[in-house]
Amino acid sequence: MATELVISDYLGRSASALSRLRHRRPRVHCLTNYVAMQLSANLPLAVGAVPSMTMEAEAMPDFVESTASLLVNLGQLDALRREAAPAAIDAATMLQRPWVLDPVKVDRSGDRRAFAQGLLDRGPAILRCNTVERPFLNAAAQTVVVVTGELDRIVQADREIEIGGGSPLMDRVTAMGCAGSALAAAFLAVEPDPFVAALSAMLVMKVAGSRAAERAEGPGSFQPAFLDAVYALEPENLRAEGIVR
Amino acid sequence: MATELVISDYLGRSASALSRLRHRRPRVHCLTNYVAMQLSANLPLAVGAVPSMTMEAEAMPDFVESTASLLVNLGQLDALRREAAPAAIDAATMLQRPWVLDPVKVDRSGDRRAFAQGLLDRGPAILRCNTVERPFLNAAAQTVVVVTGELDRIVQADREIEIGGGSPLMDRVTAMGCAGSALAAAFLAVEPDPFVAALSAMLVMKVAGSRAAERAEGPGSFQPAFLDAVYALEPENLRAEGIVR
Amino acid sequence: MATELVISDYLGRSASALSRLRHRRPRVHCLTNYVAMQLSANLPLAVGAVPSMTMEAEAMPDFVESTASLLVNLGQLDALRREAAPAAIDAATMLQRPWVLDPVKVDRSGDRRAFAQGLLDRGPAILRCNTVERPFLNAAAQTVVVVTGELDRIVQADREIEIGGGSPLMDRVTAMGCAGSALAAAFLAVEPDPFVAALSAMLVMKVAGSRAAERAEGPGSFQPAFLDAVYALEPENLRAEGIVR
Numbered sequence: 001m002a003t004e005l006v007i008s009d010y011l012g013r014s015a016s017a018l019s020r021l022r023h024r025r026p027r028v029h030c031l032t033n034y035v036a037m038q039l040s041a042n043l044p045l046a047v048g049a050v051p052s053m054t055m056e057a058e059a060m061p062d063f064v065e066s067t068a069s070l071l072v073n074l075g076q077l078d079a080l081r082r083e084a085a086p087a088a089i090d091a092a093t094m095l096q097r098p099w100v101l102d103p104v105k106v107d108r109s110g111d112r113r114a115f116a117q118g119l120l121d122r123g124p125a126i127l128r129c130n131t132v133e134r135p136f137l138n139a140a141a142q143t144v145v146v147v148t149g150e151l152d153r154i155v156q157a158d159r160e161i162e163i164g165g166g167s168p169l170m171d172r173v174t175a176m177g178c179a180g181s182a183l184a185a186a187f188l189a190v191e192p193d194p195f196v197a198a199l200s201a202m203l204v205m206k207v208a209g210s211r212a213a214e215r216a217e218g219p220g221s222f223q224p225a226f227l228d229a230v231y232a233l234e235p236e237n238l239r240a241e242g243i244v245r
Numbered sequence: 246m247a248t249e250l251v252i253s254d255y256l257g258r259s260a261s262a263l264s265r266l267r268h269r270r271p272r273v274h275c276l277t278n279y280v281a282m283q284l285s286a287n288l289p290l291a292v293g294a295v296p297s298m299t300m301e302a303e304a305m306p307d308f309v310e311s312t313a314s315l316l317v318n319l320g321q322l323d324a325l326r327r328e329a330a331p332a333a334i335d336a337a338t339m340l341q342r343p344w345v346l347d348p349v350k351v352d353r354s355g356d357r358r359a360f361a362q363g364l365l366d367r368g369p370a371i372l373r374c375n376t377v378e379r380p381f382l383n384a385a386a387q388t389v390v391v392v393t394g395e396l397d398r399i400v401q402a403d404r405e406i407e408i409g410g411g412s413p414l415m416d417r418v419t420a421m422g423c424a425g426s427a428l429a430a431a432f433l434a435v436e437p438d439p440f441v442a443a444l445s446a447m448l449v450m451k452v453a454g455s456r457a458a459e460r461a462e463g464p465g466s467f468q469p470a471f472l473d474a475v476y477a478l479e480p481e482n483l484r485a486e487g488i489v490r
Numbered sequence: 491m492a493t494e495l496v497i498s499d500y501l502g503r504s505a506s507a508l509s510r511l512r513h514r515r516p517r518v519h520c521l522t523n524y525v526a527m528q529l530s531a532n533l534p535l536a537v538g539a540v541p542s543m544t545m546e547a548e549a550m551p552d553f554v555e556s557t558a559s560l561l562v563n564l565g566q567l568d569a570l571r572r573e574a575a576p577a578a579i580d581a582a583t584m585l586q587r588p589w590v591l592d593p594v595k596v597d598r599s600g601d602r603r604a605f606a607q608g609l610l611d612r613g614p615a616i617l618r619c620n621t622v623e624r625p626f627l628n629a630a631a632q633t634v635v636v637v638t639g640e641l642d643r644i645v646q647a648d649r650e651i652e653i654g655g656g657s658p659l660m661d662r663v664t665a666m667g668c669a670g671s672a673l674a675a676a677f678l679a680v681e682p683d684p685f686v687a688a689l690s691a692m693l694v695m696k697v698a699g700s701r702a703a704e705r706a707e708g709p710g711s712f713q714p715a716f717l718d719a720v721y722a723l724e725p726e727n728l729r730a731e732g733i734v735r
Binding site: 033034035038039075076077078079105108109110111112171172173174175216217218219220221223224 | 524527528531532535536541542543544545546548549552553556570713714715716717718719720721722
Binding site for chain 3: 279282283286287290291296297298299300301303304307308311325468469470471472473474475476477
């Protein structure tokens with residue numbers, strides 16, 4: 001990002017998106033893996049969104065129609081979600097619901113990589129993955145790419161921003177990355193610019209993660225402290241505590 | 246409910262049911278959705294029951310026979326539970342095990358609604374749903390209907406009771422409603438009157454919810470505080486702290 | 491175990507295994523049931539291992555190859571894991587990855603018992619079960635058998651050890667036994683003697699369980715306190731606080 005002025009503008013837009021999310025309480029449909037489900041429901045709930053998580057392909061038109069945005073997460077990719085994912089994306093495309101792709105562990109399985117690339121070619125608003133997964137996928141230029149790690153990096157065409165903060169404990173709690181993708185999907189429900197939606201979600205993760213680490217005594221107490229911190233977060237906190245460049 | 250005398254009698258019967266649940270430690274089989282499983286096991290465990298959660302249709306006769314009551318929850322209704330639910334109800338009917346139906350999100354899918362109505366016609370002891378789901382289903386007169394919300398309302402034929410208390414944080418933790426249904430199933434294992442079983446479960450939810458809210462700093466710390474409160478609850482607490490009319 | 495000298499030697503070897511686990515951070519693949527997944531991922535993470543939990547049979551060669559050890563847990567045994575388990579064991583056998591079998595609730599279903607015995611005949615490094623499950627299975631002499639309860643007993647050929655400590659609250663949190671099996675699999679990744687790997691895992695469970703019980707106010711706060719305690723555990727704590735005979 002070029003200047004402090006631009007960064008300040010983006011922080012302001014993120015704060016505004018958080019404010020809208022809190023007040024509008026949109027529905028978000030999350031197709032996600034079994035390990036991540038509970039946290040991926042509790043995180044959108046903590047910030048004010050209303051998640052649904054049904055996975056049958058037949059129910060996708062009904063559920064996607066009644067929600068504002070969609071998450072497609074490929075962890076523990078079984079036949080159920082292998083069928084539901086394209087059905088949900090069909091519905092989302094037809095109904096113009098923006099969606100997030102989280103291609104979990106594409107570095108570990110060639111088959112999953114091919115499946116993920118097929119979905120990625122259909123144009124999600126946001127691709128959220130980690131550093132080891134990123135090289136295995138080719139994203140189109142308009143898709144916002146979020147690579148999370150010690151620093152989160154968000155890229156789209158000529159826009160790029162990095163976010164610091166958070167806590168090493170976030171790597172010791174399962175499904176924090178997956179839950180972050182669910183949060184990005186929730187922000188897509190209220191924010192038309194997917195770059196800002198992604199930034200807002202990652203700022204919430206990092207700022208709440210930093211706050212939770214101050215109270216936690218380990219990964220066990222970190223998770224409830226993190227959800228409490230997300231729940232308590234005010235839009236102006238993103239502006240004041242977000243570490244971006 | 247007509248008089249204070251009647252209410253006091255029902256509170257006493259609920260306290261007695263809680264006492265029996267704590268001492269007898271009955272088994273309860275829970276068919277439930279993936280998001281709700283952990284909390285729906287931990288809540289019966291906290292109150293003293295012993296849950297099992299196997300979902301294969303073939304195992305239903307064995308598992309239902311070795312338990313005292315059954316929960317059938319339709320959240321994330323996949324092929325596995327679509328087959329297991331009728332098999333479990335067959336076994337429960339033959340073995341005279343009482344059961345609870347939780348028809349999650351029948352307001353969102355016509356297909357699920359039809360499936361739920363088919364099960365409801367088989368006569369569960371208790372139907373537990375929320376306000377938006379209730380209008381989509383027709384319950385037989387003998388089924389106790391529990392509609393949860395800010396006030397919980399329990400109705401059967403000419404009996405009706407409302408329960409207050411609890412906390413708004415209960416809506417910010419996923420699967421609290423589903424777990425309440427599992428708790429109602431646990432009470433059916435020790436209480437022959439399903440109206441009293443339902444009342445006992447909802448009183449535990451509300452009283453423990455109120456207590457947990459005093460300690461919690463948000464939805465993250467609310468969940469462990471809630472389980473702690475359920476674990477610590479004494480039968481006389483239902484009588485002293487239950488808000489009913 | 492014969493002498494104090496031998497016990498002291500085994501405690502030392504367990505402390506050393508914990509130290510290696512913390513530093514090497516090995517991958518462990520866990521096939522487990524839906525209720526247990528979150529805790530069975532968070533427990534290995536807390537101690538330093540990196541779990542994966544994919545269940546499709548087709549992905550087993552890729553995932554088992556990229557991990558150092560394997561857990562096969564039979565809770566909620568559906569078609570998915572019924573296919574994945576033998577596929578994972580084929581891969582583990584060919585690639586010489588040691589594995590743990592957890593035959594959940596074989597006392598409740600004849601069909602599951604037969605399936606579990608078939609897997610057990612393939613020679614897991616460790617069988618981890620509880621007291622009521624043990625009589626239903628025949629283990630080969632070289633398999634280390636861990637029967638957990640108020641006292642944990644670990645047996646292999648002429649070696650036998652018992653571990654005390656822990657807390658009654660461990661029975662009030664779902665999937666603690668399953669998560670202990672996942673931890674045993676994690677220790678197999680760094681410890682060639684499966685008797686020592688099993689002992690190390692059970693010592694961590696009991697010592698961290700005792701520590702967590704001092705802080706917990708019930709089963710809700712016990713779970714985060716337990717993960718915090720595991721995270722904070724130093725190798726020398728096993729030697730100083732392990733109660734064995």
